[in-house]
Amino acid sequence: MTSHIEMVGVQKTFGAFHALKGVDLDIRRGEFLTFLGPSGSGKTTLLMVLAGFETPTAGTVTKDGADITGVSADRRNFGMVFQGYALFPHMSVADNIAFPLKIRGVAKRERDARVAEMIELVGLTNHQAKRPQALSGGQQQRVALARALVFKPELLLLDEPLSALDKNMREQLQFELKEVHRKTGTTFVFVTHDQNEALALSDRIAIFNNGGIVQVDTPEQLYAAPRDRFTAEFLGSINIFELDNPRQLDGFVVGDFCGQKIIAPAPDGGASPLLSVRPEFVDVRKIGPDAGENGVEAFVREKVYQGGNTLLKLVAANGTELTAIRHAGQASDMEHGETLWVTWPRMRGRIIPEN
Ligand SMILES: Nc1ncnc2c1ncn2[C@@H]1O[C@H](COP(=O)(O)OP(=O)(O)O)[C@@H](O)[C@H]1O
Ligand SMILES: [Mg+2]
Known part of the structure; x- marks a missing residue:
């Protein structure tokens, strides 16, 4: 155009x-x-x-x-x-x-x-x-x-x-x-x-x-x-993890978050400690991360029923608020106050500049 x-x-x-x-x-x-x-x-x-x-x-x-x-x-x-x-x-x-x-x-x-x-x-x-x-x-x-x-x-x-x-x-x-x-x-x-x-x-x-x-x-x-x-x-809802001690390693950023080692693809620009993950890429479950995944423990603070899906609001040990989406039909037996694993594929994380 x-x-x-x-x-x-x-x-x-x-x-x-x-x-x-x-x-x-x-x-x-x-x-x-x-x-x-x-x-x-x-x-x-x-x-x-x-x-x-x-x-x-x-x-x-x-x-x-x-x-x-x-x-x-x-x-x-x-x-x-x-x-x-x-x-x-x-x-x-x-x-x-x-x-x-x-x-x-x-x-x-x-x-x-x-x-x-x-x-x-x-x-x-x-x-x-x-x-x-x-x-x-x-x-x-x-x-x-x-x-x-x-x-x-x-x-x-x-x-x-x-x-x-x-x-x-x-x-x-x-x-x-x-x-x-x-x-x-x-x-x-x-x-x-x-x-x-x-x-x-x-x-x-x-x-x-x-x-x-x-x-x-x-x-x-x-x-x-x-x-x-x-x-x-x-624009839309997003999870942001502020990583401690972020370091570059072979095309990845590695950082720490609530005692877990978190890995994400390195951005083109400089390293930043801000890792973002959209809620649709996040899983919430009792079992911790598989190979190729990241995982953070968090407790369920709120379940918001929205018809086609349910919004889960969780809080990590350091107070970071997290959001996940469960589509209608997915098992949704999690309880309010329960501590679960929030996991996502490493390649779904994006490091964004800090500002
Ligand atoms: N004629 C004006 N006199 C003084 N301040 C103005 C005037 N027009 C807009 N502003 C101020 O400029 C800022 C941007 O306003 P505006 O462009 O209307 O924002 P938006 O459309 O994004 O809500 C606001 O803080 C507003 O108060
Ligand atoms: Mg206006």
Whole structure:
């Protein structure tokens, strides 16, 4: 995919506060890119810089190689969808969607054709004459999406558009959003603080922390190979073992943890004492580690029934909290307070940089 938008060294300060601390980001044409991070990490601020509603304190934004840093929002011609629906209450669904075409002077016949096309795209056939108040939250957000896409913007910016919806509606709209992205081929930049939403929707995810982007990668790559502790812990659940006396040995890192010798593949970079293992690779049982496995003793603190599986929260002798998943159907006779072995294949561990 070719580069569509490029941001280099983007900073934004509000008084003495640094909301963006020098962000570099390459947005590819036609991709679904998600900004994911905790509240206050700078996601909306960067989206506003992209939209042209905020001018960066330093740095540049280019589109197809041309500098657009100083171009105002109305001249960028990007589509936007926010968390609040921001529809015109006194206008019908069709008139809401037609509005961007009207202010651009598009003739009525073409307007009607484009609105009809949009109404079909977002599944609002039979609702076009209604006022927004007569629609559910999910339907209102579909109108907002149609209105943002009707003038065929090359870039669509979405700031937590699904956050106000209940779980079922949110999942339904996630699915539809993905479909709309596929059908239109527009570049989507989507903001969320919901990890599962980001994993489900995105071609790539940019992880935000504290005014910066810490990693940009595909969901699979971010989950399997987070580059720092923040990303490892933010995306899904993970076990982190702080190893004592870590040492390199023939392509492995060997360290000690609660009296056990723990072995993991050595990373490309320098040695770090942080070993991570995803819960799905962990076994919990009465028998200690086999050859090729690591094992740590821990007691069962909590069993959380989740329907399809059961989450086990355990605590090792040094206080480290561990998480394992038992799928429905697996034997699950372990008792609260019982001390068991938490084991995993050595090759499933990943050493991550300490930060
Ligand atoms: N106009 C503003 N004036 C002062 N501080 C702001 C302004 N806009 C955002 N901030 C601050 O910048 C930080 C990042 O905000 P924001 O980009 O909205 O975060 P996010 O969208 O990731 O939750 C927050 O601490 C916020 O309070
Ligand atoms: Mg925000």
